[in-house]
Amino acid sequence: MPRLLIIHHTPSPYTQAMFEAVISGATDPEIEGVEVVRRAALSVSSSDFLEADGYLLGSPANLGYVSGALKHAFDCSYYQILDSTRGRPFGLYLHGNEGTEGAEKAVTSITTGLGWVKAADYVAVSGKPSKEDLEQCWNLGATVAAQLMEG
Ligand SMILES: Cc1cc2nc3c(=O)[nH]c(=O)nc-3n(C[C@H](O)[C@H](O)[C@H](O)COP(=O)(O)O)c2cc1C
Numbered sequence: 001m002p003r004l005l006i007i008h009h010t011p012s013p014y015t016q017a018m019f020e021a022v023i024s025g026a027t028d029p030e031i032e033g034v035e036v037v038r039r040a041a042l043s044v045s046s047s048d049f050l051e052a053d054g055y056l057l058g059s060p061a062n063l064g065y066v067s068g069a070l071k072h073a074f075d076c077s078y079y080q081i082l083d084s085t086r087g088r089p090f091g092l093y094l095h096g097n098e099g100t101e102g103a104e105k106a107v108t109s110i111t112t113g114l115g116w117v118k119a120a121d122y123v124a125v126s127g128k129p130s131k132e133d134l135e136q137c138w139n140l141g142a143t144v145a146a147q148l149m150e151g
Contacts, residue, residue, distance in 0.1 A: 002148040005052035006038040006141075009059045009069035014129055015095045019058055021134040022093060025141030026056065034148045041069035046080035054089040054148045055116065056141060061096030061103035061124075074110050086115035091144040093123040093137055100124040119144045 004026055010019050026036045039048050041059070049055075059070040092107050094100045104122055111118070120143040125133045 002053040006056040009041040009067040021137035022141035025138035026145040046077040061100040064102035089119035
């Protein structure tokens with residue numbers, strides 16, 4: 001069964017709300033035959049990356065970049081997964097209160113290096129997530145999961 005791996009750093013209630021909305025979309029009953037696995041960014045292993053077929057990344061923007069936790073996930077696995085995960089789809093959600101551009105750029109750079117394929121527009125939320133923001137998160141989860149459904 002195809003597997004979607006959600007790699008997230010979730011340090012606050014707002015990031016938790018976004019994470020839950022993404023999971024809810026990814027596990028919608030209409031999306032059949034896709035296993036959704038979640039890993040905290042500080043605990044994800046190279047095997048987790050290799051055993052997945054697509055990825056959802058979630059992080060706060062910190063100091064103009066992704067969280068150290070998400071960076072750590074890639075620092076530890078980059079060369080182990082390089083060339084073995086090329087072409088796989090991914091999505092990204094970010095929470096930041098002062099601008100997420102640097103974090104978006106960082107993820108684009110990392111995933112371009114890995115050869116991953118952006119499967120949906122990035123979702124970036126500032127402040128308390130609105131109903132529409134959480135719908136966007138839901139759609140992100142559903143969109144990336146649906147791409148893994150076997151035709
Ligand atoms: C050390 C530190 C650096 C941060 N840098 C940024 C940043 O560069 N851009 C940004 O949009 N938010 C930044 N933030 C805000 C975090 O993204 C925010 O705290 C996180 O998304 C959780 O949101 P919340 O605290 O409102 O729940 C920073 C927060 C901390 C603690």
